[in-house]
Amino acid sequence: MPANRTLDPKLASLLENLRGRVRRYIVWDSVLAIAAVILAAFWIGLAIDYLPVQLGGTEMPRLARMLLLSVVAVAVIVIAAMMLIGRLRRPLPDDSLALLVERQHPSLGGRLVTAVQLNRPGRDGDSHSPDLLNHVHREAASAIDKVDPGKVFRWQPLARKAMIVGPLALMAIVFLAISPQSFARAASRLTLFSDEPWPRRAHLEMVGIELPIVSADDVQVAPPALLTFDDQRTIRLPRGSSPMLRIRADAETAELPIVCTVYYRTDGGTRGQSNMRRVGRVSNGFQSFVLDGPPLSGLSESMTFDVRGLDDRLDDFRIETxxxxxxxxxxxxxxxxDYLRGPGSSEVDLETDYQSGLRISEGSDVTMLAKSSVPIGETQVILKSAVGEPKQGDLSYSDDRRELRLRIDDFDAATTVSLVPADADGISAQAPYRYFLGVVLDEPPELQMRLAGIGNAVTAIAKIPVQAVVVDDYGVEQLTISVTPSAEATDESDEENPEDETGDAPDDEKPNADDNAPQSASVQPRLDREGNASAELDLRDWSSEGRLPELIPGGAISVIGEASDRYDLAERHLTRSEVFRLEIVTPEDLLARLERRELGLRARLEQTIDETRNLRDTLNLLRRGFDDVVEPDPEPDAASLEPDAADAAATAAKAARDKQEAAVEQTRQKQVRRLRTQQSGLQANKTAEELSGIATSLDDLLMEMVNNRVDSVDRQERIGEGVRDPLRAIVDDPLTRLRQQIVDIERSVDDSALATEKTALAVDTADDVLLQLIAVLDKMLDLESYNEILDIVRELIDDQGKLLDDTKSERKKRVLNLFD
Structure with missing residues (x-):
C-alpha cells in the first residue's frame, strides 16, 4: 500500500463537523457557567444588601460588597481559564473524534477508527492488506450516513446551567424594566461601590444628646445643653450623668414610625434594647423621640448603639464615658x-482639713485649697452667705491645674461654698461639692455688776463697793464704772447761790446755763484672769476733788458699768450693766430707813419664833403618839374555845379579822408618824434658812452703815454681837442638832421605844432653840427702845432747826420793812 493515503471526504467532513461542535459546546458551557455565577452573585448581593433594609437593618457595607465582587471576579476568571481557555487549547485528533463516534454508534464496528488511524498521513510499517483496508474504508464511508453527531454530546450540563441562567436573566430583565433606578442603584452599589442608600419608608435624623447642666446655684436651674455627635459619630459624656438621647422622624415625606428602638452594646458585653418615647406632636414636619431611661440613666460605661424605626436605622453611634x-x-x-492676733503671729493661724461643723472666727481671711483627680479647666463657684448679699471669692489655679485656691476675705457670716469643677474638655462633676463654713461671731462682753453693802439710798459722803464680773470670748479691753448725778439734783445745786441780806445774788456769781449738764466721775478697775474686778467709789473724796459736784440730799446718783472688748471690725462692742439709781439722803434719814428695815427683820424673827414653837408642839405630840401605840390583841387560848366546831370556826375567823385590822391600824399609825416627822424636818430646815437670812440682812445693815459713814461702835456691837452673832450660833449648834435628831426619829419610827426616846431629846433641843430665840428677840426689843429715844432726839433737833429758820426769816422781814 502506498505510503500516503487520504481519508474519504465523507469521513473527513464528519470529523471536522464534530470538531467544531465540540468547540462550540465548550464555549456555551463556559459562557453559561460564567453567566450563572454573575447572575447568582447579583441576586445574592442584592438580597444581602436590600432585604435587611426591609427588616429594619442596614445595607451591606462597602467592604462586604468588595469582598463579594472579588469572589465573583475570581470565580469568573477560574471558569474562563479552566472551562473555556483550557479546554479550547486542548487538541482534538481525528482518531479521538472517531473513537468518540464509535462509542455512540457501535454499529460501525471499529471501521471508522481503523480507517482514520490507518489512513493517517505519515503512517508506515503497518502490516495489513491494502485491499482489506480499502474494503474497511468503503464500509466506513457507506455507513457514515447513519451516524448522528449529536449523540456524541451530553446536553444535561448545558440544560442545568441554562435552567439557572434563564430565570435569573429573566428576573434581571423584568427588574430592569420595572424599576430602572433601583436596578441602576443595585448595579452601582454592587459593582461601583456606591454608598447611596436604598430608599426607605421612614426617615430618621439624629438630633443629639441633651445633658443636664450641673450648676452650683440651687436657685437658678440652667437648661440642658444639646451635644451633637462628631464626624465619627462619637460623643463624650461624664460618667454618672443621666443624659437624654433625642432623634426626630420625618412626618411629611416619609412614613412616621409608631415606635423607635435603641439597640445598645456596652464595652462590658451587656446587650439590650430600649424603646424611645414620643414627645409632643409633629412640629415643622418632624416628630421627636427621646430616650431618658436605661441605659442612659446613671451612665456607667461606654457603649455603642443603633436606633431603628420601621425600615430606617441610625447605626454605629458611640458614647464614651x-x-x-x-x-x-x-x-x-x-x-x-488683726485684733485677735498677738505680736509675732505667723501668716497662718489655723490650717486643717475640712470637716463638717468647721467654724471660723469672724473677720478672718479664709483660704480653701482643693486637689483634683484630673487637671481642671474652669470651676463654677457660688458663695451663699447666711445673711446679706452673696460673697465673692478670689479663685486661682496651680501651674498643673490640679489644685484650685479659693480665698475669702473678711469672713463674717456662715457661708456655703459650692464648687463644680470641669476638665479641659468641659466634662464637669455631676453634683456640686458643697462645704459649709460656720462663723464664730465676736459677742459683746457679758457684764454682771452688784453693789456690796449698799441699799437704795446713800449719804453724800458714802463709799460704794462695787464688784463686777466681765466675760468675753477674746478678752476684755476696758471696764469703766461711772457715777452720774441726776439732772434734777444738779439743777438744785446750781440754784443755791450765796445771797446777801437784800436777797440779791452778785452778778459774777449767777449760774451759767452751759454748766447745767450733770458731771460724772468714773473709775477703771483692773480685771484678773477670770474677769473679776472690784472698786470702791468714794463720793466724799470725789466731791472734794471736784470730780463730782456737791451732792445734796434729795437728789440721786446713777451707778453704771460699761465693758468693751478689742473688736474693731464694725461698731465697737460696748456692754452696759444694770443702772443702779441711789437716792442721796442725810445720815439721819438713812438711819431711819435702816431702823425700819430692822423692824421688818424683827417681825420675821417673831414669825420664826412662832414657827419654832409650833415645831416644838408637833414634836411633843409625836412623842405622845409613840406612847399610845395600839398593840394587837393576844390570840385566844385554845382551852377557852367552845367544843362546838361551828362556834370555834367563827371565833377563829373573828380573831383573824381583828388581828388583820390591828396590823392595818398599826401600819397606818407608822405612816402618819413618819409623815409628821418629815414635816417637822422640813420646818426645821426652813427655820434654819430663815434665821440665816435674818443674820445676813443684819450683816447688810451693818455694812451699809459702814459704807455710808454713819456707823458707831455701840450700834455695831448691839446689832452684830447682840443679834446677828447669836442667830448664827443658834443655826450652827442647837438648830443643827435638832435637824439631825429629827432625821434619827424618822429612821427609828418602827421602834416605838427608841423613837420615844429620840423624840424626847428633840423636844428638849427645840425648847433650847426657842429660849435662845426669845432672848435674841428681847435684845432686838431693847434696840427698838433705844431707836425710839434716838427718834425723839432727832425730832427735837429738827424742831430746833425749823425754829432757827423761822427766826432768820422773821429777821429778814423786819429788815425789809425798815426800807418801806
Whole structure:
C-alpha cells in the first residue's frame, strides 16, 4: 500500500463537523457557567444588601460588597481559564473524534477508527492488506450516513446551567424594566461601590444628646445643653450623668414610625434594647423621640448603639464615658483678724482639713485649697452667705491645674461654698461639692455688776463697793464704772447761790446755763484672769476733788458699768450693766430707813419664833403618839374555845379579822408618824434658812452703815454681837442638832421605844432653840427702845432747826420793812 493515503471526504467532513461542535459546546458551557455565577452573585448581593433594609437593618457595607465582587471576579476568571481557555487549547485528533463516534454508534464496528488511524498521513510499517483496508474504508464511508453527531454530546450540563441562567436573566430583565433606578442603584452599589442608600419608608435624623447642666446655684436651674455627635459619630459624656438621647422622624415625606428602638452594646458585653418615647406632636414636619431611661440613666460605661424605626436605622453611634474631675482633698487655712492676733503671729493661724461643723472666727481671711483627680479647666463657684448679699471669692489655679485656691476675705457670716469643677474638655462633676463654713461671731462682753453693802439710798459722803464680773470670748479691753448725778439734783445745786441780806445774788456769781449738764466721775478697775474686778467709789473724796459736784440730799446718783472688748471690725462692742439709781439722803434719814428695815427683820424673827414653837408642839405630840401605840390583841387560848366546831370556826375567823385590822391600824399609825416627822424636818430646815437670812440682812445693815459713814461702835456691837452673832450660833449648834435628831426619829419610827426616846431629846433641843430665840428677840426689843429715844432726839433737833429758820426769816422781814 502506498505510503500516503487520504481519508474519504465523507469521513473527513464528519470529523471536522464534530470538531467544531465540540468547540462550540465548550464555549456555551463556559459562557453559561460564567453567566450563572454573575447572575447568582447579583441576586445574592442584592438580597444581602436590600432585604435587611426591609427588616429594619442596614445595607451591606462597602467592604462586604468588595469582598463579594472579588469572589465573583475570581470565580469568573477560574471558569474562563479552566472551562473555556483550557479546554479550547486542548487538541482534538481525528482518531479521538472517531473513537468518540464509535462509542455512540457501535454499529460501525471499529471501521471508522481503523480507517482514520490507518489512513493517517505519515503512517508506515503497518502490516495489513491494502485491499482489506480499502474494503474497511468503503464500509466506513457507506455507513457514515447513519451516524448522528449529536449523540456524541451530553446536553444535561448545558440544560442545568441554562435552567439557572434563564430565570435569573429573566428576573434581571423584568427588574430592569420595572424599576430602572433601583436596578441602576443595585448595579452601582454592587459593582461601583456606591454608598447611596436604598430608599426607605421612614426617615430618621439624629438630633443629639441633651445633658443636664450641673450648676452650683440651687436657685437658678440652667437648661440642658444639646451635644451633637462628631464626624465619627462619637460623643463624650461624664460618667454618672443621666443624659437624654433625642432623634426626630420625618412626618411629611416619609412614613412616621409608631415606635423607635435603641439597640445598645456596652464595652462590658451587656446587650439590650430600649424603646424611645414620643414627645409632643409633629412640629415643622418632624416628630421627636427621646430616650431618658436605661441605659442612659446613671451612665456607667461606654457603649455603642443603633436606633431603628420601621425600615430606617441610625447605626454605629458611640458614647464614651469620661470620669469627671473629683475634688479629692480640701484644706482650710485661716488668718485671724488683726485684733485677735498677738505680736509675732505667723501668716497662718489655723490650717486643717475640712470637716463638717468647721467654724471660723469672724473677720478672718479664709483660704480653701482643693486637689483634683484630673487637671481642671474652669470651676463654677457660688458663695451663699447666711445673711446679706452673696460673697465673692478670689479663685486661682496651680501651674498643673490640679489644685484650685479659693480665698475669702473678711469672713463674717456662715457661708456655703459650692464648687463644680470641669476638665479641659468641659466634662464637669455631676453634683456640686458643697462645704459649709460656720462663723464664730465676736459677742459683746457679758457684764454682771452688784453693789456690796449698799441699799437704795446713800449719804453724800458714802463709799460704794462695787464688784463686777466681765466675760468675753477674746478678752476684755476696758471696764469703766461711772457715777452720774441726776439732772434734777444738779439743777438744785446750781440754784443755791450765796445771797446777801437784800436777797440779791452778785452778778459774777449767777449760774451759767452751759454748766447745767450733770458731771460724772468714773473709775477703771483692773480685771484678773477670770474677769473679776472690784472698786470702791468714794463720793466724799470725789466731791472734794471736784470730780463730782456737791451732792445734796434729795437728789440721786446713777451707778453704771460699761465693758468693751478689742473688736474693731464694725461698731465697737460696748456692754452696759444694770443702772443702779441711789437716792442721796442725810445720815439721819438713812438711819431711819435702816431702823425700819430692822423692824421688818424683827417681825420675821417673831414669825420664826412662832414657827419654832409650833415645831416644838408637833414634836411633843409625836412623842405622845409613840406612847399610845395600839398593840394587837393576844390570840385566844385554845382551852377557852367552845367544843362546838361551828362556834370555834367563827371565833377563829373573828380573831383573824381583828388581828388583820390591828396590823392595818398599826401600819397606818407608822405612816402618819413618819409623815409628821418629815414635816417637822422640813420646818426645821426652813427655820434654819430663815434665821440665816435674818443674820445676813443684819450683816447688810451693818455694812451699809459702814459704807455710808454713819456707823458707831455701840450700834455695831448691839446689832452684830447682840443679834446677828447669836442667830448664827443658834443655826450652827442647837438648830443643827435638832435637824439631825429629827432625821434619827424618822429612821427609828418602827421602834416605838427608841423613837420615844429620840423624840424626847428633840423636844428638849427645840425648847433650847426657842429660849435662845426669845432672848435674841428681847435684845432686838431693847434696840427698838433705844431707836425710839434716838427718834425723839432727832425730832427735837429738827424742831430746833425749823425754829432757827423761822427766826432768820422773821429777821429778814423786819429788815425789809425798815426800807418801806
Amino acid at each position: 469620661i470620669t469627671p474631675p473629683a475634688l479629692t482633698e480640701m484644706k482650710v487655712s485661716v488668718r485671724y483678724a
